Amino acid sequence: MKPSKLTLVITFILIFWFSLQPAIDPDTGWHIATGRYIVEQKSIPQTDPFSFSLPNHPYIAHSWGIDIIMYEVDKLAGPVGLSILFALLTTAFFAITYSTINHKSLIINHPFWLLLIAYPAIEIIGTRPQVITVIGLAWLLRLLTRPLSSRHIWQIPLGFFIWANLHGGVVLGLVTYGLWLGLSFLLHTYKPVHQIHLLGLVLLSSAATLLNPYTFHLFTFSWGMITNSTSMVYNSDWVPLFSGRLGDDSLIVRLIIVAGSLIAIFDQKKSAKTLAFLAGGFLLLAFKSLRFLVPLLPVVTLLVSPMLQKLAGKLTTHQWFFPAVGLVVFSLTFSVLSDKSDVFCSRRPECYAKLAEMPFGAVDFMANHHLSGRVFNFYTWGGYLSWQIPDSQVFIDGRMDNFFVSKKSFLTEFVAIEEQHKGWYDRLMSYRPQLAIIPVGWQVQQQSLILNGWQNLYQDNVAILMQAP
Template sequence: MTIAASLPIARARRNLAPLCVTAATFLLLLVSGDSLLHDPDTLWQIKVGAWILDHRAVPWTDLYSLTRQGDVWLSTSWLSQVLFAATYSHWGWAGPVVLTAAAIALTMGLLLTFLQRHLELPYALVFCLLAMTLAAPHLLARPHVLALPVMVAWTGGLMAMADRSRAPSFLLLPLMVLWANLHGGFVLGLALIGAIGLEALWRAAPPRRLALAMRLAAFGLGALVASCCTPYGLDTLLGAARILSLGKSFSIIAEWRPADFSSFSPFAGALLGLLGLGLIRGLTLSPPRVLLILGATWMALAHVRSIETFGVLVPLVLAQPLSGWIRPASDAPRGLRMAPGAPAALAAVAIVLATASATATFAARHTFEFSTAQTPVAAVDLLAERKAARIFNSYGFGGYLIVRDIRPFVDGRSELYGEKFLMDYFAAEDGRNVSGLLRMLDDNGIDATLLTPDSPAAQILDHIKGWKRVYGDKIAVVHVRDDTEGAAAVPSK
């Protein structure tokens, strides 16, 4: 009787766990909300979103840059940009912080929900904590974060169908529509249809495989059509393809660089743990699951921004095979529905109301601020006073220049500039091609530069005739053309 009486309580605790984790994650991120505002790309994302709201249209050409004005540019994250702009216009920086924190918290809640289909709560929580830790460096107020819960829901839905040897439900297709409007990473979702579909075919009985393959093909076609349900239509795929065609420039942009193992990191620990799990416990997976894990690992090794995908995808792939190992002998309830009865419903309502109340109270008393390390305010004020119009800037300053209505030489919209331009730019800015730097300044009629203090190009211009440093602080240095030889430079602050 004691055991029987405890089962409803255990089920309620288990089924309330995703909501509790969502609320706890959200409040934790809210308290540390300034850490979400450390990426200069957030600035131009809001600027583009405001333009879309003002014009009731999406951009088809570049509106902001100095070097690519009028070139084709499609905003594959237009919906995220609108959400950021709308929340910022109403609540200042508190808006994007709350929006970003809610997306991350929802991601953790959904991940826990899917993992609990096969794993007990403690083990599912460990995987959620691992995913959060791996994604932490890239959890910023940017469109990819708003798409994270959609990615988890999509991937979890596909894996749930594959675990039952069934084709995905067409009810998942609205998720692809939403994903395609939020972020260009929706192409990963399209690729996962084939990869996870192989697992469903592998598990299916041979007589069912042909019919299952036909349904998978129909679902894949439907997903492809759904991905084009955006203001850009078929051109949505073109915009995503331009991002994937940056080639060698990926290795230069910080978030696209390969993973660095010169020092220990959570990602290194996760890989070693995965390897140890396979060696110690003799982990045996089906070939499609092995391919999924190898693919996620390769993506994370090739580009650090894919580490978050690794942290989400690998637990979902491993959950079902691990369920027979670490699940206790007793058959605990696996249902995802909340336990019946008023107590569980009241508990859920109380959690939601408490979270909303805490959010309102904290946001009213705390002023969120964008990272000053990304905003060269004083330097740009000086450039504005000097009426500098053609500025050669460091990559990270492009977003702030856009916000100040100054056309940047380059900014975070890498797909706009293309591989060759970016390779030439970084070679010049990094001091690897001095003649290329001077030629770039002359060919583009540059009359001032805005560079980071540690930029090799800034150090070079200190010794080049015809240029002089007129300002410097811990964030940025400014050089302007000086046709008078021997002119004295203004000392840096």
Template structure:
């Protein structure tokens, strides 16, 4: 054994332990020091998050009306029978791209709920998932701040993501992004790798297409530690391996290596998807997220220089997410929330109360109460879909199997779920359609001059359209006959 190498290793370990000890002392001074007690009664502070859960759980009870929810349910049911994760779409009459089921775990859960209790059960599952996201964000904030501060920041973050709150697998990304951010903030503090992030990322990769953010959050943390000279050598390597492992597991899901390329398939059609457009600068959800980021950035200057750059890079990453797409505003808020909570806690000087049994019991009791009341409410209010096409069901059931229906996009997923023998021409799975096909549909639904070419290319014999649709006017003028009508819909037959 080289005695010089031994001395160098010993000196390095001693220096590292000294730095960590100093950083922990600073962190402890920020997060656990005796501060000014809140003027709010303790019983009220203990109840804050539970009351928020009750409000959210009851507020989100409404009939299922997100067009995506219906085909997600159908996808889970089909997957349970075929276990085919990359396939040709079995429903649409005009899809051209392979269908990659990269959100299969939540889809299986949604289909199981639908099989057990119909739409009401799916709505209740959505309520459970929404409450779960809220509690995870709160837990990450509570770990770095007082009860009151954690509740305030959680409310702000939840408002920021509320625009994307719908019965879809993307809820998994909000929850898992919060957990991942919290884990990497802890690694920034103590330089210890959280190896469990690798299997967690695998779970994320089975749940939603934004799973690669796990590696992005980790990369920002590791690069920041390297830039701040906060970590080096073996510790830096181990942290980098967590990032590499988190990225690699995407190829090990049932979808296989194709999962790594699936975001590029969606990227080709994002121009047609509202939630993938840049947000308006006056969007209130964006403004709240930016406020959280301002707080988080202020807080980033409080830790020692060795950790400062890691916090700043996480803030920059969240800022890019907030400004780039409407859909990623909520993710930016989730990433910023724990850092904002820590910053606000430091500014207020309040004491960070120990998480006591009373807090856990009160929160658990209010959560169970909220879910129970919301479940009963959903059973009454959410038996039918919120889209309202059920009255057209009898007429659609009379159509022969395999009939192609030129439909309004809004009802594509509902047709796939409720009338799988029919073949709609468009639904909200834009990634399985070519750009030309989407543009042709838009021309048809707007009553454009090329609508006949769309009808001919898809081979539709019927059209399911809104009563005020321009497409209804042009097909009526071309001699199509009315087969059935409801308050909002008209079923036309090609003459």
């Protein structure tokens, strides 16, 4: 029995509200700054416009399309608008996934089960441009799980063109498509004529992705990101799935994802073997790098959803089932309708900075005293500074772990200063910084800078602003 329209509407409203989070990812700032640069300069950057440390380094703005959208939304509605944007995009992912299940006649009679899937999924997606790739993969799987005689299958090359100009995760889309094709050959899923159609569409889609401002360099950049060993040590987005650098607060979510993935993979019939193999491959990659949870999510969601419905069918024979479901739905409803004050508080710059743990006081001091120039900064603060003080240049931001100098990630240069490697001060001064915004915990570096003539301009419980002699 199909769910009522009211049930579906309520479910997706709850998913939207549950997805509504402050847009405080450290990379948010440089995405907005990139969008602003493109709009104001009417060109897409080819070299880095934000740093003084590597001013002429090639820059692949792989998410330039969504960066423009983020800039325009922020200009119109501020950080609250960004929160709404990402909540809508996350809800769109679940809507596409639900329509895929519906089309396959695997209808979830009680779509509130989607809320159970939403809990770990929203933790993975966050408020980041990677949601474009999550949506793209859900869309691709929706088309691939339909009969190949469907005219909708010919949307794929156009979709890849749009995807390539919104987010660089399109590379994962091509990998997924290629794996799907290879597995379909091995498992004899399609007739030979349909296999030829799929191969032709893969080639057309690959060509379509090259129609972006960086052509094939988008792919070489993506390969560099995936194989960046430095990021897998220092960048929490790329560390292994159970790295000690990840906090315990996300451990439950990661365990749920792994357990759900394993159950889904080993509980599939032949009709879903292709999806199961894909899920297994991405799960293995996720153990090496957390980022591969992004392509894993849409695949596992498709596998888990009908399993939950099957389980529900068995449980409905018990008298306690509906009261228990009512309690779960009530609890989830109460949870997602709970206080969202952080989202609306983020419209105030000082509140946003507090939530994001950014140096608002130092930035405000610079603005009030008309200070600008070359700013040495903490790694995760660079994007925020490029966004808030566009007249200044930063030392490093979240893009630059994928900037390579002599085959070494530039992030290692920052780590040498942060960890006070031998000669760290001379290394810093070789870049001729004029200002520094450093964490209050950097007391050794602060004292060394003072001994070398630097002046303390401002200090609060987050950051120290210093000026070079």
